[in-house]
Amino acid sequence: MARVRISDVAAAAGVSTSTVSLVLNDRTGARISEETRARVREAAAVVGYTPNSIARGLRTQRTRTIGLVSDVIATTPFAGRMLAGAQDAAREHGHLLILVNTDADPAVERDAIRALVDHQVDAMIFATMWHRVVETPEGLPDRTVFLDCRPADGTRPAVVPDEVAGGRAAVRELLAAGHRRIAWLDIDEPDPPVASGLRHQAYREVLAEAGITPDPAWHVRGDGTTAASGRAATDRLLDLPPHRRPTAIFCFNDRMAAGAYVAARHRGLEIPADLSVVGYDDQQLVAGELDPPLTTIALPHYEMGRWAAEVALGAREPPEPDQPYLMPCPIIRRDSVSSPPAAAPTPAGGEPDTTP
Amino acid sequence: MARVRISDVAAAAGVSTSTVSLVLNDRTGARISEETRARVREAAAVVGYTPNSIARGLRTQRTRTIGLVSDVIATTPFAGRMLAGAQDAAREHGHLLILVNTDADPAVERDAIRALVDHQVDAMIFATMWHRVVETPEGLPDRTVFLDCRPADGTRPAVVPDEVAGGRAAVRELLAAGHRRIAWLDIDEPDPPVASGLRHQAYREVLAEAGITPDPAWHVRGDGTTAASGRAATDRLLDLPPHRRPTAIFCFNDRMAAGAYVAARHRGLEIPADLSVVGYDDQQLVAGELDPPLTTIALPHYEMGRWAAEVALGAREPPEPDQPYLMPCPIIRRDSVSSPPAAAPTPAGGEPDTTP
DNA sequence: TGAGACTGCTAAATCGATTGACCAAATCTT
DNA sequence: AAGATTTGGTCAATCGATTTAGCAGTCTCA
Numbered sequence: 173m174a175r176v177r178i179s180d181v182a183a184a185a186g187v188s189t190s191t192v193s194l195v196l197n198d199r200t201g202a203r204i205s206e207e208t209r210a211r212v213r214e215a216a217a218v219v220g221y222t223p224n225s226i227a228r229g230l231r232t233q234r235t236r237t238i239g240l241v242s243d244v245i246a247t248t249p250f251a252g253r254m255l256a257g258a259q260d261a262a263r264e265h266g267h268l269l270i271l272v273n274t275d276a277d278p279a280v281e282r283d284a285i286r287a288l289v290d291h292q293v294d295a296m297i298f299a300t301m302w303h304r305v306v307e308t309p310e311g312l313p314d315r316t317v318f319l320d321c322r323p324a325d326g327t328r329p330a331v332v333p334d335e336v337a338g339g340r341a342a343v344r345e346l347l348a349a350g351h352r353r354i355a356w357l358d359i360d361e362p363d364p365p366v367a368s369g370l371r372h373q374a375y376r377e378v379l380a381e382a383g384i385t386p387d388p389a390w391h392v393r394g395d396g397t398t399a400a401s402g403r404a405a406t407d408r409l410l411d412l413p414p415h416r417r418p419t420a421i422f423c424f425n426d427r428m429a430a431g432a433y434v435a436a437r438h439r440g441l442e443i444p445a446d447l448s449v450v451g452y453d454d455q456q457l458v459a460g461e462l463d464p465p466l467t468t469i470a471l472p473h474y475e476m477g478r479w480a481a482e483v484a485l486g487a488r489e490p491p492e493p494d495q496p497y498l499m500p501c502p503i504i505r506r507d508s509v510s511s512p513p514a515a516a517p518t519p520a521g522g523e524p525d526t527t528p
Numbered sequence: 529m530a531r532v533r534i535s536d537v538a539a540a541a542g543v544s545t546s547t548v549s550l551v552l553n554d555r556t557g558a559r560i561s562e563e564t565r566a567r568v569r570e571a572a573a574v575v576g577y578t579p580n581s582i583a584r585g586l587r588t589q590r591t592r593t594i595g596l597v598s599d600v601i602a603t604t605p606f607a608g609r610m611l612a613g614a615q616d617a618a619r620e621h622g623h624l625l626i627l628v629n630t631d632a633d634p635a636v637e638r639d640a641i642r643a644l645v646d647h648q649v650d651a652m653i654f655a656t657m658w659h660r661v662v663e664t665p666e667g668l669p670d671r672t673v674f675l676d677c678r679p680a681d682g683t684r685p686a687v688v689p690d691e692v693a694g695g696r697a698a699v700r701e702l703l704a705a706g707h708r709r710i711a712w713l714d715i716d717e718p719d720p721p722v723a724s725g726l727r728h729q730a731y732r733e734v735l736a737e738a739g740i741t742p743d744p745a746w747h748v749r750g751d752g753t754t755a756a757s758g759r760a761a762t763d764r765l766l767d768l769p770p771h772r773r774p775t776a777i778f779c780f781n782d783r784m785a786a787g788a789y790v791a792a793r794h795r796g797l798e799i800p801a802d803l804s805v806v807g808y809d810d811q812q813l814v815a816g817e818l819d820p821p822l823t824t825i826a827l828p829h830y831e832m833g834r835w836a837a838e839v840a841l842g843a844r845e846p847p848e849p850d851q852p853y854l855m856p857c858p859i860i861r862r863d864s865v866s867s868p869p870a871a872a873p874t875p876a877g878g879e880p881d882t883t884p
Numbered sequence: 885t886g887a888g889a890c891t892g893c894t895a896a897a898t899c900g901a902t903t904g905a906c907c908a909a910a911t912c913t914t
Numbered sequence: 915a916a917g918a919t920t921t922g923g924t925c926a927a928t929c930g931a932t933t934t935a936g937c938a939g940t941c942t943c944a
Contacts, residue, residue, distance in 0.1 A: 177900060188924050193902055203922050225646045226585045227900035230929045235582060237626070237647075245608050245615075249813065252607045259601075259629050263636070268643055270593070271627045273615050280619070287624055290581045291593075399817045427817065434819050457605065457813040461755045461783065463790055533930060544894045549932055559892055583930030586899045890941075898932080905925085912919065 176221045185215035192216070196223070229292060237268045238484055239288035242299040242319075243276040249455055250473045251301055254319065257477025258297060265485050267294065285311045295484035299477075303332050303367050319480040320473070322496045330496035331479045335367045338469040338501030339374025339422075342450045345467065345503060346420040347382055350511040351448060353390070354379065355409050355418035357402060357428055360393030368424060371452065375422060390418055394428045402431020403438075410439060410447075419448065419512035426451035426458040429466055429508075444510035454504050465506035472499045532577045541571035548572070552579070585648060593624045594840055595644035598655040598675075599632040605811055606829045607657055610675065613833025614653060621841050623650065641667045651840035655833075659688050659723050675836040676829070678852045686852035687835045691723045694825040694857030695730025695778070698806045701823065701859060702776040703738050706867040707804060709746070710735065711765050711774035713758060713784055716749030724780060727808065731778060746774055750784045758787020759794075766795060766803075775804065775868035782807035782814040785822055785864075800866035810860050821862035828855045 181196075182189045187208060194202040195212040204212075215221075229235040240258055245251040259269045270293060272284040288296060289311060296312060299319035308323045318330035346354050356375045359368050372391075379386050392408050394401030402423065409418050423429040429451035436447050443449055443464060451459055454470035476499050482488040490497055537552075538545045543564060550558040551568040560568075571577075585591040596614055601607040615625045626649060628640040644652060645667060652668060655675035664679045674686035702710050712731045715724050728747075735742050748764050750757030758779065765774055779785040785807035792803050799805055799820060807815055810826035832855050838844040846853055 175900095178902095179900080189901080190903075190924060190926095191922090194923090197902080199903090203920085205922065208922075222642060222646050224586075224648065224900055225643075226582055226591060226648045227929090228902075229582045230580075230586050230900080230931085231902045233929075245612055248608065249605045252601050252604065255611075255627070256601055256629055259627060263628070263640075268626050268628065268647060270624050271611070271615060272619070272624065273612055284619075286578055287581075290578050291624060292580065292582045399819075427813070430817055455813060457783070457811060458817065461786055461814065463755075531930095534932095535930080545931080546894055546896095546933080547892090550893090553932080555933090559890085561892065564892080580930055583899090584932075586901085587930080587932045589899075885944100887944095888942085891939085892937105894937080895935090897934085899930105902928085904927090907924080908922095910919100910921070913917085914915100 175224065176219050178221065178223065180219050181212065181216045181221045184219055185212045187212060196221075233292070234294055235292045236266055237270050237291065237293045238262050238295045238297065238481060239270045239272070239291070239293035240297040240299060240319075241272045241274060241281065241284045241288065242301065243274055244301050245271075245273040248301045249457070250453075250471060253473035254299060254301075254477040257474040257479075258299075258319070258481040259477075261478045261481035261487075262485070265481075265487060267481075267485060269481075281309060282311070285309060289313060295486075297480045297484055299480070302365055303335065304365060315484060315486075317480045317484045318496075319476055326494045326496075329483050329490040329493070331476045331483075331499055332496045333367070333471050333476070333501050334498035335370035335501070336374045336377075337498070338452065338503075339371035340378050341501070341503045342371075342422050342452065342469050343375050343378040345450060345505075345509055346422065346448060347378065349420070349448060349509050351420040352382075352384060352512075353416070353418045353420070354384075354386070355390040355392065355421045356386070357405050357409075357421050357423040357432065358391060358393045359396035359424040359428075360401075361396065367452075371422075371424065387416055389416060394424075394431065396424060396428060399427050399431035399434060402428025403435040404431070406432040406435035410435060410441070420509070421447065421449050423449060423451045425453045426455045426466060426468055427453075429468070430458050430462055433462055444508050446513055448509040448512070450509060452501075459504070459506065462508070464508055467506045467508045468504050469501045470504050472501055475499050531580065532575050534577065534579065536575050537568065537572045537577045540575055541568045543568060552577075589648070590650055591648045592622055593626050593647065593649045594618050594651045594653065594837060595626045595628070595647070595649035596653040596655060596675075597628045597630060597637065597640045597644065598657065599630055600657050601627075601629040604657045605813070606809075606827060609829035610655060610657075610833040613830035613835075614655075614675070614837040615833075617834045617837035617843075618841070621837075621843055623837075623841060625837075637665060638667065641665060645669060651842075653836045653840055655836070658721055659691065660721060671840060671842075673836045673840045674852070675832055682850045682852075685839050685846040685849070687832045687839075687855055688852045689723070689827050689832070689857050690854035691726035691857070692730045692733075693854070694808065694859075695727035696734050697857070697859045698727075698778050698808065698825050699731050699734040701806060701861075701865055702778065702804060703734065705776070705804060705865050707774075707776040708738075708740055708868075709772070709774045709776070710740075710742070711746040711748065711777045712742070713761050713765075713777050713779040713788065714747060714749045715752035715780040715784075716757075717752065723808075727778075727780065743772055745772060750780075750787065752780060752784060755783050755787035755790060758784025759791040760787070762788040762791035766791060766797070776865070777803065777805050779805060779807045782809045782811045782822060782824055785824070786814055786818055789818055789822075800864050802869055804865040804868070806865060808857075815860070815862065818864070820864055823862045823864045824860050825857045826860050828857055831855055 262269045274281040295315040300321040392405040394405040451468035459466040459468045618625045630637040651671040656677040678686045748761040750761040807824035815822040815824045
């Protein structure tokens with residue numbers, strides 16, 4: 173069954189294809205009588221006409237598609253949310269999303285960009301699944317938005333999570349519960365992700381504001397990808413003498429927080445009564461299923477995906493053209509934070525609590 | 529900077545556009561001298577020509593795109609793997625994947641299908657994130673493949689996980705470790721997923737083969753979405769009198785298996801020494817991070833995505849045209865299965881172990 | 885030597901829409 | 915009543931490729 177073409181509608185309505193096009197596209201300024209318009213619309217409905225997007229795209233040079241190239245989509249639970257955000261926004265604006273996943277292979281990436289450009293996408297989104305700084309790949313069209321990464325040359329709009337604000341919220345949560353000895357369970361990688369530095373910065377700032385000088389021993393590291401590494405790092409923390417031992421841990425991510433739980437449990441420590449924990453990422457399957465459920469900071473992947481698509485389509489202006497947009501990371505309060513154990517002695521070198 | 533067109537190549541090489549097209553597409557049978565061919569290729573490379581896919585698509589009626597419409601992509605960790613499989617296969621065949629996620633909204637679904645058809649996709653994949661039977665939506669092109677779902681009228685190729693084989697592997701694993709009292713922690717839903725029935729069927733068959741008549745009390749249920757429900761169901765199992773109490777549990781999914789861990793731990797039971805557990809789904813963040821890591825059955829989402837794209841592109845024939853293809857679910861052996869506790873008494877009504 | 889075959893390449897039609905130029909008829913001006 | 919406007923539409927070019935039919939020229943061979 174062949175597709176219905178515009179000429180079929182024209183024949184059915186007894187007018188030219190020009191008229192059909194003019195009517196169906198609601199071209200204001202086109203002088204077509206209301207009577208004819210009605211007849212055309214009726215005919216189009218009867219024969220079930222929908223315009224061929226390819227033909228239209230060739231003529232108008234706009235395809236109503238947006239290309240999204242990303243590095244890894246399979247191995248992260250975040251990808252779906254990011255895609256969903258971008259796709260929802262695209263759909264709301266009558267656009268389709270073409271997805272290419274490069275597995276971080278430069279050759280594939282180059283081909284993908286070219287294929288998308290050849291397909292005449294109206295805009296492009298370049299996404300990574302981990303917040304980082306990237307070299308701008310060759311061949312990217314002007315209308316490109318960076319998603320969860322920042323181009324080294326800040327030439328195009330970009331959106332990344334507001335890691336500093338997120339980190340502050342996490343540490344403040346612990347501070348507000350009364351903790352003074354707060355550890356930072358960092359990620360240990362040869363090339364640390366930008367999130368690590370930013371969250372650490374937040375950690376230091378907030379403690380400083382509260383008049384706390386963190387004990388260097390409170391800064392521990394795990395590989396970031398396994399709970400086991402979080403457990404090992406936490407063990408190092410719990411091995412500290414009582415007056416230096418942290419009563420709370422801010423973890424780089426939920427998986428390592430899960431390791432902190434294991435370490436605590438193996439020593440008979442209760443969470444949160446004996447040890448408070450805050451994670452990052454809000455990985456539902458980890459944070460929500462831990463016992464007790466983990467308080468954490470959510471990464472706003474859906475919102476970032478949406479933002480990227482809206483900016484790519486010109487439906488939203490980036491507030492500061494040359495700066496990446498910082499998407500807020502909301503805190504998700506569950507049950508892993510409480511006040512520190514009453515018996516906890518004040519740290520030896522601890523300043524008096526002068527919080528206003 | 530305007531795109532390079534075929535006419536630019538033609539001008540640079542001093543030939544007609546026809547010749548350029550013939551050469552660049554390697555049309556066998558076209559009589560073009562080797563000398564001219566070289567000149568054209570050279571010119572194309574120099575000016576950096578890549579064909580405009582839209583123009584080509586209009587003429588050839590093939591767009592080298594494949595449309596994928598799915599219900600929920602964001603809220604499941606499986607989606608990524610499925611998309612990755614489909615997308616990898618598409619890329620290997622020079623195709624692009626256009627993704628639409630309908631959130632199971634019928635109106636959105638209808639619009640999405642129409643938009644994809646209007647975009648002249650060469651083939652379509654209709655995917656769901658949970659194995660189920662669906663009514664064939666209106667307007668789907670002939671070249672449609674169903675992914676992780678089966679059309680009620682078996683008119684088109686479909687691929688689903690081989691739940692029965694997976695379930696058998698799980699129960700056999702337990703049997704092989706020496707268990708005789710094996711529970712089935714089912715999912716409890718008003719409209720139970722097809723996976724539930726199929727895995728239960730596998731459970732009964734394998735036990736029957738081993739000459740075991742399962743105690744009805746071994747069939748318990750949880751809501752399937754939370755670990756808490758798995759814990760409650762497991763508590764019911766562990767409350768059974770010692771001679772009826774199961775030594776192993778086959779869980780509908782990993783999340784409920786996580787709940788089983790919690791229940792066991794709260795009674796001071798060790799896994800796997802006191803209780804063996806097998807899950808289903810292989811959700812990395814759950815199964816891999818439990819302590820001890822969970823033995824489970826993996827859902828082959830990547831492979832199914834790949835299969836669907838290959839069949840959609842005609843690169844592979846479905847072996848049985850009218851039957852859904854059953855993709856094997858591999859068992860992932862970790863550390864949650866061991867032989868039953870030595871003290872475990874033989875079930876009261878237990879048959880002698882006659883396994884060959 | 886001249887018909888037929890072959891070689892190398894091009895002209896022009898085509899895909900299905902959009903759109904600026906233009907036309908015929910009706911209406912308005914003066 | 916002749917010219918100017920307005921109304922309601924159509925013609926044909928166009929987007930950028932692919933593809934079929936066919937045109938010159940050369941070669942073959944009776």
